[in-house]
Amino acid sequence: MSPKTLWIIVASLLVGGIPLKAQDTPTTPAASTEKNANRFWQATLAGGNYMVALDKITSVSRHKYILDGTLIVDEVTVDTVGQSLARFYFVTPVSEAAPANIAADVIDHGRELLDKAADHVGVNVQNMVVKKYPDTSHAKSIEYRILTAPELTALYNSVHNAWESGKGRQYNGAK
Helix, strand or coil, rough: CCCHHHHHHHHHHHHHHHHHHHHHHHCCCHHHHHHHHHEEEEEEEEEEEEEEEEHHHEEEEEEEEEECCCCEEEEEEEECCCCCCEEEEEEEEEHHHHCCCEEEHHHHHHHHHHHHHHHHHHCCHHHCCCCCCCCCCCEEEEEEECCCCCHHHHHHHHHHHHHHCCCCCEECCCC
16 A cells, blocks of 8 residues: 555545544533542641642642741642642740740640630631731742641642642641
């Protein structure tokens, strides 16, 4: 068979002579829904919700730093190819890191007062992000405050495992 004859046969098939098998087989809605649900990592938290496509994540990290000499910040960062960076963090006063410090009692009392004030005004202060404008205002950052170190560890493990395996997950840390 000459190349010209082969070209005529292929062209006639493509133009509409014989429908292709893939065109006859419709996709089922359940299969496409499962595929789409499997592409994302989602976090539902007391401070809000976050969702990202797994193939858009470029890095997942966890690190600690001291802020203004008074707070230890334990932070999980999810970087993406988009224009925003997600930060999830747990904050501990430096004084709590020191053993047998009397300041810990003062901090506990301060937390009780904050909780009472929050209940009074209807705002959950503990779940709110802490910022000192303009120093801690990060352009294009999405921030969530996590209340316990084990919860931050669970969130990190969830996003890390989802990204590494390529299988979507849903983390629910909301209380």
